Amino acid sequence: MSTSKLLGRALFACFLLWAGDLLAQTEDAEAHQLLTVLAESSSTQKKAAVLQIAGSGDVRSRGWLESFANNKLGRIESSGQFIIVLENRGRNWTVESALTGENLGEISRRDIDTVRVNNALRNELEGILSVIDLKSPEEHSRLTAARALKGSVDGTLAERLPELMNDEKSDAVRAALTEALAIYKVEEQGDVAAVATLSGSLNSEARAALQQAMRSDDAALVAAATEAMASIEQKLTLNRAAETLYFGLSLGSVLVLAAIGLAITFGVMGVINMAHGELMMLGAYTTWGMQQLMPGQPGLALILSIPAGFLVAALAGVAIERTVIQHLKGRPLETLLATFGVSLILQQLVRTVISPLNRTVITPDWMSGSVMINEALSLTLNRLYVIGFALVVFAGLMLIMRKTRLGLEVRAVTQNRAMARSMGIKATKVDILTFALGSGVAGLAGVALSQITNVGPNLGQAYIIDSFMVVVFGGVGNLWGTLLAGMALGTINQLLEPWAGAVLAKILVLVFIILFIQKRPRGLFPQKGRAAEG
Amino acid sequence: MQKRVALLTNGATHSNAKDDEMSIKKHVKLGLSALALSISFNSVAAEDPIRVGILHSLSGTMAISESTLKDTMLMLIEKQNEAGGVLGRQLEPVVVDPASNWPLFAEKARELLAKEKVDVIFGNWTSVSRKSVLPVIEELNGLLFYPVQYEGEESSQNVFYTGAAPNQQAIPAVDYLMNDIGVERWVLAGTDYVYPRTTNKILETYLKDKGVAAEDIMVNYTPFGHSNWQAIVSDIKAFGGAGKKTAVVSTINGDANVPFYRELGNQGIDAADIPVVAFSVGEQELSGIDTGPLVGHLAAWNYFMSVESDANYDFIDAWVAHTGNEEAVTNDPMEAHYIGFNMYIEAVKKAGTADVDAVKDAIIGVSVPNLTGGFATMMPNHHITKPVLIGEIQDNGQFSVVWETPSTVAGDAWSDFLPGSKDLISDWRKPLFCGNFNVVSGTCGAQANVANK
Numbered sequence: 002m003s004t005s006k007l008l009g010r011a012l013f014a015c016f017l018l019w020a021g022d023l024l025a026q027t028e029d030a031e032a033h034q035l036l037t038v039l040a041e042s043s044s045t046q047k048k049a050a051v052l053q054i055a056g057s058g059d060v061r062s063r064g065w066l067e068s069f070a071n072n073k074l075g076r077i078e079s080s081g082q083f084i085i086v087l088e089n090r091g092r093n094w095t096v097e098s099a100l101t102g103e104n105l106g107e108i109s110r111r112d113i114d115t116v117r118v119n120n121a122l123r124n125e126l127e128g129i130l131s132v133i134d135l136k137s138p139e140e141h142s143r144l145t146a147a148r149a150l151k152g153s154v155d156g157t158l159a160e161r162l163p164e165l166m167n168d169e170k171s172d173a174v175r176a177a178l179t180e181a182l183a184i185y186k187v188e189e190q191g192d193v194a195a196v197a198t199l200s201g202s203l204n205s206e207a208r209a210a211l212q213q214a215m216r217s218d219d220a221a222l223v224a225a226a227t228e229a230m231a232s233i234e235q236k237l238t239l240n241r242a243a244e245t246l247y248f249g250l251s252l253g254s255v256l257v258l259a260a261i262g263l264a265i266t267f268g269v270m271g272v273i274n275m276a277h278g279e280l281m282m283l284g285a286y287t288t289w290g291m292q293q294l295m296p297g298q299p300g301l302a303l304i305l306s307i308p309a310g311f312l313v314a315a316l317a318g319v320a321i322e323r324t325v326i327q328h329l330k331g332r333p334l335e336t337l338l339a340t341f342g343v344s345l346i347l348q349q350l351v352r353t354v355i356s357p358l359n360r361t362v363i364t365p366d367w368m369s370g371s372v373m374i375n376e377a378l379s380l381t382l383n384r385l386y387v388i389g390f391a392l393v394v395f396a397g398l399m400l401i402m403r404k405t406r407l408g409l410e411v412r413a414v415t416q417n418r419a420m421a422r423s424m425g426i427k428a429t430k431v432d433i434l435t436f437a438l439g440s441g442v443a444g445l446a447g448v449a450l451s452q453i454t455n456v457g458p459n460l461g462q463a464y465i466i467d468s469f470m471v472v473v474f475g476g477v478g479n480l481w482g483t484l485l486a487g488m489a490l491g492t493i494n495q496l497l498e499p500w501a502g503a504v505l506a507k508i509l510v511l512v513f514i515i516l517f518i519q520k521r522p523r524g525l526f527p528q529k530g531r532a533a534e535g
Numbered sequence: 536m537q538k539r540v541a542l543l544t545n546g547a548t549h550s551n552a553k554d555d556e557m558s559i560k561k562h563v564k565l566g567l568s569a570l571a572l573s574i575s576f577n578s579v580a581a582e583d584p585i586r587v588g589i590l591h592s593l594s595g596t597m598a599i600s601e602s603t604l605k606d607t608m609l610m611l612i613e614k615q616n617e618a619g620g621v622l623g624r625q626l627e628p629v630v631v632d633p634a635s636n637w638p639l640f641a642e643k644a645r646e647l648l649a650k651e652k653v654d655v656i657f658g659n660w661t662s663v664s665r666k667s668v669l670p671v672i673e674e675l676n677g678l679l680f681y682p683v684q685y686e687g688e689e690s691s692q693n694v695f696y697t698g699a700a701p702n703q704q705a706i707p708a709v710d711y712l713m714n715d716i717g718v719e720r721w722v723l724a725g726t727d728y729v730y731p732r733t734t735n736k737i738l739e740t741y742l743k744d745k746g747v748a749a750e751d752i753m754v755n756y757t758p759f760g761h762s763n764w765q766a767i768v769s770d771i772k773a774f775g776g777a778g779k780k781t782a783v784v785s786t787i788n789g790d791a792n793v794p795f796y797r798e799l800g801n802q803g804i805d806a807a808d809i810p811v812v813a814f815s816v817g818e819q820e821l822s823g824i825d826t827g828p829l830v831g832h833l834a835a836w837n838y839f840m841s842v843e844s845d846a847n848y849d850f851i852d853a854w855v856a857h858t859g860n861e862e863a864v865t866n867d868p869m870e871a872h873y874i875g876f877n878m879y880i881e882a883v884k885k886a887g888t889a890d891v892d893a894v895k896d897a898i899i900g901v902s903v904p905n906l907t908g909g910f911a912t913m914m915p916n917h918h919i920t921k922p923v924l925i926g927e928i929q930d931n932g933q934f935s936v937v938w939e940t941p942s943t944v945a946g947d948a949w950s951d952f953l954p955g956s957k958d959l960i961s962d963w964r965k966p967l968f969c970g971n972f973n974v975v976s977g978t979c980g981a982q983a984n985v986a987n988k
Contacts, residue, residue, distance in 0.1 A: 044937070071830070071930065072830075072929050072930075072935050089929070089930075089931040089933075090862070090931050090932075091861055091862065092851065092852075092855065092861070110848070111845075111848050114843065115935065117935060117936070117937065118935070119927060119937040119938075120716070120806055120807055120810060120831050120927065120937075121715075121716070123807065123831060124807050127807070205776040208776065208778075209778040212778055213778075241773075244769060245766070248763075248765040248766050248769070251765065252763050252765070255763070349594055352594055352598060357593070357594070357598035357599050357602045358599050358602075358603075358819070358822075359599060359790065359793070361822065361825070363825065364797075364825065369800075369801065369825075369828075370801065370803075371801050371802065371803065379802070379803065381765070381798070381801035381802065382801070383797075383801065384765070384801075453762070453794065453797070454762040454793070454794050455762075455790045455793050455794070457599060457790065458598075459596055459760065459790065463760050463762065494763075495763075495765065495766050498766040498767065499766055499770055502755065502756060502757075503755075503756070503757040503758060503761055503767065504727050504756055504757065504758050507758065
C-alpha cells in the first residue's frame with residue numbers, strides 16, 4: 002500500500018510538469034522504443050516505463066495507457082509491431098497498429114503477445130488518466146475524474162487544485178474536488194478547518210481520513226473529527242435502513258412475480274402445478290432466443306420478449322392443461338406427481354435441445370449499473386426495473402380479474418362450477434384460458450428473471466418452492482395476499498440475512514411460515530363466504 | 536507379406552492346369568495358410584479394446600460443468616485411437632449418466648466396473664459424488680481419475696487426484712494477496728458444503744498463523760444456487776470500508792457466481808477496492824456473463840485458457856474442431872483430464888498391460904507435459920505436481936496471468952493446517968503402502984476418519 006502510494010506521488014509530481022498540453026508527437030522510432038521498454042520490463046519496473054510514456058508528452062500516450070490498462074496493448078510476435086487490440090474474442094483478434102492507427106485486420110492469437118497489466122498498475126494508470134481527464138472538456142469525465150481523486154491527492158496536486166477549482170464551471174465537480182482536497186488536508190496536515198468540509202460526507206475515503214484524525218494527538222482535531230464522524234454515522238444508519246428496505250422490496254418483487262402466476266393456477270383454479278417453474282424457464286429462454294434473433298439490439302429484444310415470453314409460456318401451459326391436468330381433475334396428488342414429471346421432461350428437453358450450459362442474456366445498458374442517491378446508497382437499476390415490472394404485472398392481473406368478462410367467469414367457475422355451467426358459462430374454456438393466463442404470467446416472470454439470475458435448465462427449480470410458500474402464506478385465491486406475502490417474506494429475509502447468514506435466514510423464514518400456518522391455516526387473507534367452504 | 540501371398544496364388548493357378556493331386560495339395564496348403572493368416576489377424580482384432588468408463592453427469596444441476604468433461608474425454612480417446620491406441624489396442628469409451636444424483640454415482644460406478652468391465656474410470660465433479668463412489672471403487676478395485684480441485688483430506692489407492700489440493704490453489708492465492716497486494720482484512724465466502732467449509736477452515740488457521748486478527752476475518756456461507764446477493768454484497772462493502780485493504784476469497788460454487796458477480800458490478804465494487812479471488816470460477820462460468828464490470832477480479836487455477844503455450848493453442852484448436860463451436864472455451868478440469876488421460880496411457884505402456892494393479896504401481900513417477908508448458912508428475916500420494924497461476928478477469932471472459940509459482944507444487948493430500956491431519960502422510964509405494972500414515976505414532980490408518988469429523 003505505502004510503496005504504491007509513494008510511487009503514485011512521484012508519478013503525479015512528474016506528470017503535472019507537462020500536464021498542460023498534449024500536442025507534441027514523438028518520432029515513431031522513439032515511441033516504439035518507449036513501448037518496447039514497457040513490454041519488456043518486469044511488472045515492478047513497468048511503473049517506471051509508464052511514467053516515461055506519460056512524461057513523453059506524446060499525443061497518442063493517453064490511448065496507449067488506456068489500452069494498456071484494459072489489457073488491449075500487445076505486440077505481434079513475428080514482426081515486433083505494437084498493436085492495440087480492438088476485438089479480443091475467439092482465436093483470431095482484430096487489431097490496429099499502435100503507432101499509426103492503421104487497421105491490421107484479424108491476427109491469430111498465437112501470434113500476439115499482450116503486454117501484461119495487473120491491478121496495482123491499473124490503479125496507477127487510473128490515477129494518471131483521471132489527472133488528464135480533469136482538463137477534459139466534458140463535464141461527465143471531469144466529474145468521474147474528480148471523484149476518483151478522493152484519497153489519492155498528493156502534495157503537488159494539492160497545490161494545483163485551488164487553481165483548477167477556480168477555472169471549474171460545474172458545481173458538482175468543484176464540490177468533489179473540494180472534498181478530495183479536504184481529505185488530503187485532514188489526512189496529511191491535520192487541518193481542523195478541513196474537517197468541517199468532510200462532516201456529513203458519505204465517502205469511504207473521507208471516513209478513513211476522519212478515523213485517522215480521531216487517533217491523532219491534537220485534541221482540537223480529535224474533537225472536530227469525532228463530531229463529524231457522529232453525524233456521518235447517523236446518516237449511514239439511515240442509509241443502511243433504506244438500503245435493506247430496498248433489498249427486501251426487490252427480493253419481494255421477484256417472489257411476487259414468481260408466485261403471482263401460481264396464485265391464479267393454484268390459488269384460483271386449485272391445480273397444483275409443479276411445472277410452474279419450468280414455465281418461467283421457458284419465458285427466460287424466450288428472452289435469450291429473441292436476443293439471438295436480433296443481434297446488437299438487446300434492449301429492443303428484451304421489450305419484445307415480454308409479449309413473446311407470455312405467449313410461449315401460455316401455449317406451453319395450454320398444452321400441459323389439455324394433455325395432463327384436465328384428465329386428473331379433482332385428484333391433487335396425481336396432478337402433483339404428473340406435473341412434477343412434466344417439469345423434469347421440460348428441463349431435460351431444454352438440456353438436450355439447447356444446451357446444459359447457461360445461456361448469456363445480455364442486460365441492456367439502460368438496465369445495468371445503479372442510480373446513485375448518495376455516496377453510501379445507490380439503487381441497482383435492474384432490480385429497480387424488476388420492482389416496477391412486478392407492480393405493473395400485478396396491476397394488469399387485478400384489472401383482468403376484476404374488470405373483464407374473463408375475470409368474472411373465472412371467479413364464477415371457481416366459486417361454484419356446477420352453478421356457473423348452468424348459467425351458460427363454458428367451464429372447460431374458462432379452465433383453458435385461466436391456465437393460459439397463469440402460465441403466461443409465469444413466462445413474464447421468466448423474462449424478468451433473465452435479467453437478475455442465470456438462464457439455464459435449473460432456473461425454475463430455484464423458485465418453485467418459494468412460489469408455493471408465498472401463495473400459501475398470502476392466502477390461497479387472493480391476489481392481494483400474494484403481493485403482500487411476497488413483499489413481506491422478501492423484507493423479512495433481507496432483514497435476517499446480515500446477522501443470521503443466508504442459509505439460516507431461509508430456514509428461519511420457513512419456520513416462521515410453518516408457525517404462522519398453524520395459527521392461521523388459510524394464510525394472511527383467507528377467502529370468506531360459502532365459496533371458501535366448498 | 537502381400538507379395539508372398541500373390542506368389543502363392545500365382546503358383547496355384549499354374550500348377551492347377553498340370554496336376555490335380557498337386558492342386559488339391561496346394562489348395563489344402565493355401566487353405567491352411569489362409570486359415571493361419573485369418574487366425575493371426577483375428578488374434579490382433581480379438582485383443583479387446585481398453586474400456587474407458589466416463590462417469591460425468593449429463594443431466595441435472597451438474598450437467599453444466601460435467602458434460603464438457605465427457606466431451607473432453609471423448610476427444611482425447613478419439614485422438615489416441617487415431618494415433619494407434621496403446622499397446623496396439625484401441626480405446627473404447629463407455630459413457631454413463633449419473634444425473635447429478637449422488638447415490639446414483641455409486642450405482643453407475645458399480646455398473647461400469649462389474650457389468651461393463653471397464654479398465655479405468657474418469658469422472659466425478661463434486662466431492663460428495665466422489666465420496667459416494669469411493670467405497671465401490673475400492674471394493675471392486677477400479678481406477679478413478681478425479682479432475683477437479685478439492686478440499687484434500689483423502690487418499691485412496693484406487694483414486695488419482697489430478698485437480699488441485701488446497702496447497703496447490705488456496706494457500707498460494709492467499710499468499711499472493713497478502714504479499715503482493717497487501718491485503719489485511721479477509722472475507723471467506725463460500726457455498727455451504729464440504730469443499731468450501733474445509734478450505735475455509737484451512738485458510739482461517741493459515742491466516743491466524745500469519746497474525747491476522749479474528750475480527751479481520753469474515754466468514755459467510757450461502758446455499759447452492761443462491762441468487763439474491765444484495766445484502767451480502769452490501770455487507771462485504773461495509774466490511775471493506777474500514778480503512779484496511781480487504782479481499783474476498785470465494786469458494787462460491789457453480790451457478791451462484793453469476794448473480795454474485797453481477798451484484799458486485801451493480802453495487803460498484805471495483806477490483807481495485809476489494810478484489811475477489813475465486814477458486815471455482817473458470818472460463819466456463821464466465822461465458823455466462825458480461826465480464827466488463829468484473830475486470831481485475833482474480834481466480835487461482837493451475838491452467839487458464841489464455842496461457843501462451845503451443846501445447847495449449849493446439850489443445851484449443853482440437854477442442855474447437857471437436858465441438859464445432861468457434862466460441863468453445865477450455866478450463867482447468869479439462870486440463871486435469873488431459874494430464875490424467877496421458878498419465879494413464881503412459882502407465883499402461885510402462886506396465887505393458889491395462890491390469891489395474893500393474894497400472895497402479897507403474898503410474899507413480901510418470902511425467903507428462905501439461906498445457907502450461909511444463910510437466911506434471913504423479914506423486915506417491917496419488918496427487919500430481921502443478922504450477923499455481925493467478926489470473927485477472929478480462930473483458931473477453933478470459934484471464935490474464937499476473938502471477939505464478941516459480942516451479943510446480945506437489946499436491947498435499949493431508950493439510951498441514953488442520954489439527955489431526957498435519958501428522959498424516961500418504962505414500963502408495965511399497966513397503967509403506969498407506970494412505971494415512973501417522974508420522975508421530977508410526978501407524979497406518981490411525982485417523983482414517985479425520986476428514987469426516
